[in-house]
Amino acid sequence: MRRNRLPATSDLAIIGAGPIGLETASRAALAGLNVVVFEKGEVGHHLSQWGHVRLFSPFRLNHSQWGLELITAAFPKLSLPQPDSYPTAAEMVETYLKPLSRIPQLSGRILEGVVVRSVGREGLGKKDLLGKPERSHHPFRLLVEQGGRSSIHRSRSVVDASGVYSCPQYMGNGNIAAPGEREAQEAAPDHFHRHLVDVSGNQGSRFAGRRVLLVGGGYSAATTLEALRKLAETAPRTRVFWVNSSPQTVPYERYRDDPFPYRDQIAALANSLAQRPPSWLSYLGSSMVDEILSWSPQGPFRVVVDGTRNGGRKRREIEVDEIVSHVGFEPDNSIYRQLQVHECYATSGPIKLAASLLGGSGDCGDQTAPDLDLLRNPEPDFFIVGNKSYGTNSTFLIQQGVTQARLIIDHLASRLKAEHRPMPVA
DSSP, rough: OOOOOOOOOEEEEEESSSSHHHHHHHHHHHTTOOEEEEEEETTTTTHHHHSSSSOOGGGGSSOHHHHHHHHHOOTTTTOOTTOOOOOOOHHHHHIIIIHHHHHHHGGEEEEEEEEEEEEEEEBBBBBTTTTTGGGGGGEEEEEEEEEEEEEEEEEEEEEOOSSSTTTTOOGGGGGGGTTTTHHOOOHHHEEEOOOOOOOTHHHHHHHHHEEEEEESSSHHHHHHHHHHHHHHSSSSTTTEEOOOOOOOOSOOOOOTTTHHHHHHHHHHHHHHHHHOOOOTEEEEEEEEEEEEEETTTTOEEEEEEEEETTEEEEEEEEEEEEEEOOBBBBBOOOTTTSSSBBOTTTTTHHHHHHHHTSSOSOTTTSSSOOOOHOOOOOOEEEEGGGGGGGTHHHHHHHHHHHHHHHHHHHHHHHHHHHHHOOOOOO
16 A cells, blocks of 8 residues: 655645546646545555456446556556456456556555545635635645544645445435344444445355345346356355345346447346246345344344335345345545535436436436536536446446546646646645
C-alpha cells in the first residue's frame, strides 16, 4: 500500500482509485493539472472484492485509449488482455488498473489507505451563494483520514469516483432492513453475505451441502445462482432457496442479438431454473424477506419469507445456514452532504443524468454517450462519476465512465488554466 505524504493542495482531488477514478486522474495528468487521488483501500479495491467474476463486456470496452497508450509507453513489455477477451475483475485490476496507477505521470499522486470523510467549501455553508458560480472562488476542503489521523486537503475541483459497492442495500420489504436483518448480519458476518461470493472457488466449501438463502433478481443473483448450480452437482445435499421479488414467470429480460453473450447466458439459465426448479432449488417468486426470527454466530438462521400466491399472501418460515443478499447498492452521499448537489429522488444519482437514464430502455448496452451538462451539479467544479453517478440504477458500463472522464477533464483543464487563479492561502 502506497503511503505517500499527503499534499496540502491540488487543482483536482479525486475520490477513489477504481477504473473511472484512474481514467480521470490519468487524463488530468496529461492535461497538466495537479491531481491527487485518495483511495481508502488499494487500487481497484472494489473490483478486487469480486475478482472471481468475469466481466460481461470485452476488454476493449473497459478502458480508455489514452490509458492504453500511457501504459504501453511506460511498460512496453507488459502483456495486456486481448481487445475481445473477457477478463475477470481480478485480471482487470492486475493487467490494467495497477499498471495505469504506476505510470510516471501519476507518480506520487495516488494515496492509498486514505479515507475522505467529507467535502465542503472554505468559508461557505451549504445554503450560501445558492446556485451561484461564485462558490467556485472558495476552494473545496476535504477532511481526509490516514492511519487514524485527520487533516484538511484543499482543492480547486473535486471528482467523486468512490463507487457504490461499499453500500449494499437491505433486503427487507421496501429496501429497508427486515426485522432482525441488521442484528443477524452483525452477529454472523461470516455467514451473511451482502457482496458477490466465490462459490466456485475458495469459498465453495462453506456452501457445499448447506442450506442457502439467495435473495435478489439482478445479474449478481444470477451469477451466484450459476455457481450454486455447479456446486449442487458435486455436493448433492446443497439446497438453495431463491427469493425474488419479481412477479414475472420469466424474471430476466433477454435482448435480441445481445452484445454481451455471458449476460444472455446467465439470464437464460436463471429463467430456466425459475420456470423448472431442479430438486436442489426452491424458487420463491413474488416474495420478499419479511423477518429474521433467530440467528447465531455460526448459523442457522430462521427466516420468514412473505410472498403472493394465486392472488393471496403466503408466509413461509425457512431455516438456512447461509444468506446471500444481492439486492443492489446505493451511493453514500454523506461525503458531499455539505455541497449543493441536486439528487434524483428515485435513484439518488445526480438529477440531470438520472433523468436521462430513467427515460432509457433499461439495457446497459443501449445508452447514448453523456454530455457535460448531464454531469453538472449546482455545485461548480464538483462531479460525481462512474458507478456512483448512476445511483441505484444498475446499467452502468465502464465505457460510459470513460466518456465522463474525458468530458470533465477537458472542461476543467480549459477553465482552470484560463482563470489563472492561485489557490488561496489558508
